[in-house]
Amino acid sequence: MIPELVGIGVGPGDPDLLTVAAVRELDTAGRVFVPVIDPGTPGRAEAVVRAHVGHDRIERLVFALSDDVTGPQQRRLQCWDDAAARVAGQLRSAGGTAAFATLGDPAVYSTFTYLAAGVRAALPGMRVRTIPGITAMQAAASAAGATLVEGAETLTLLPLARDLSELDAALATGGAVVAYKGGRRLSELRNRIEAAGALSRAWCAEHLGTADERVAALADVEAASYLSTVLVLPVRQGRGAQL
Numbered sequence: 001m002i003p004e005l006v007g008i009g010v011g012p013g014d015p016d017l018l019t020v021a022a023v024r025e026l027d028t029a030g031r032v033f034v035p036v037i038d039p040g041t042p043g044r045a046e047a048v049v050r051a052h053v054g055h056d057r058i059e060r061l062v063f064a065l066s067d068d069v070t071g072p073q074q075r076r077l078q079c080w081d082d083a084a085a086r087v088a089g090q091l092r093s094a095g096g097t098a099a100f101a102t103l104g105d106p107a108v109y110s111t112f113t114y115l116a117a118g119v120r121a122a123l124p125g126m127r128v129r130t131i132p133g134i135t136a137m138q139a140a141a142s143a144a145g146a147t148l149v150e151g152a153e154t155l156t157l158l159p160l161a162r163d164l165s166e167l168d169a170a171l172a173t174g175g176a177v178v179a180y181k182g183g184r185r186l187s188e189l190r191n192r193i194e195a196a197g198a199l200s201r202a203w204c205a206e207h208l209g210t211a212d213e214r215v216a217a218l219a220d221v222e223a224a225s226y227l228s229t230v231l232v233l234p235v236r237q238g239r240g241a242q243l
C-alpha cells in the first residue's frame with residue numbers, strides 16, 4: 001500500500017459535529033497527529049478526536065497557531081518543517097495511513113495544507129486525501145439561527161488576520177460576508193460594519209462547539225478572541241426576493 005496522509009476535518013469543536021467517515025478514518029489510522037500550541041496541553045482538535053477514539057495512537061505536533069502573522073515567521077516555518085519531518089518519518093518507517101485532525105475543514109485555511117506540502121516534498125510517492133469537515137462559518141450560521149445565503153446572494157469569506165482592507169468592498173456587494181481571524185480587531189471590524197449600515201445584520205460567534213461558546217449580535221460584543229467568526233447577512237426584502 002502506498003503510504004498516505006489523510007487530512008481530517010473535525011468540525012468547529014463539538015464532537016457531535018464529526019462525520020461518520022472521519023470517525024472511521026481516525027479509528028483505523030496507524031497514527032493520528034493533532035496540532036497543539038504547547039506540547040503539554042491538548043488542543044481542540046485533540047479533544048474532538050479523543051471523544052470518539054479508544055486507541056492511543058495519538059501524537060501532538062506543535063504549530064505556532066497563535067503567533068501574530070504580522071510578526072516574525074521563523075517559528076511558524078520551523079514548526080511546519082518539524083511537523084512534516086515527523087509525519088514523513090512515521091510514514092517511511094511504518095507505512096500505512098497517518099491522519100491529521102484539523103478544526104473545521106482541511107481545505108479552508110487549514111494548517112493541513114502546509115503540512116501536506118512538506119510531507120509530499122519529503123516522500124514524493126505518497127498519497128494525500130482529505131475528509132471534509134463542518135466549517136466554522138456553517139456552525140456560526142446554525143448557532144445564530146441564520147440562513148447564510150439564499151437565491152442569488154453571494155458569499156465572501158475573508159481572512160482578516162493582517163488588516164481589514166478587503167472588508168469594505170465585500171460589504172458593498174450586499175451579499176453575505178464571513179470574517180475569519182478578525183477577532184483581535186473586533187472593535188475596528190464592528191466600526192467598519194456599522195459605517196456600511198450592516199451592524200443590525202451582523203453576528204459574532206466565538207468558541208463554537210465548546211463550553212465557552214458565545215453567539216451574539218455583533219452590536220452587543222465589545223471584544224473577542226482569535227477563535228471567533230463574524231457573519232454579516234445580506235439585506236433581505238422577503239421570501240424568494242433574491243431568486
Ligand SMILES: C[S@@+](CC[C@H](N)C(=O)[O-])C[C@H]1O[C@@H](n2cnc3c(N)ncnc32)[C@H](O)[C@@H]1O
Nearest residue numbers: 012104105108135136180181207208227228229
Ligand atoms: C485557521 S482558520 C480555520 C478555519 C477552519 N479550517 C474552518 O474550516 O472553519 C481559523 C479561524 O476559523 C474560525 N474558527 C475556527 N473554529 C472556530 C470556532 N470554534 N468558533 C468560532 N470561530 C472559529 C475563526 O475565525 C478562526 O480565526
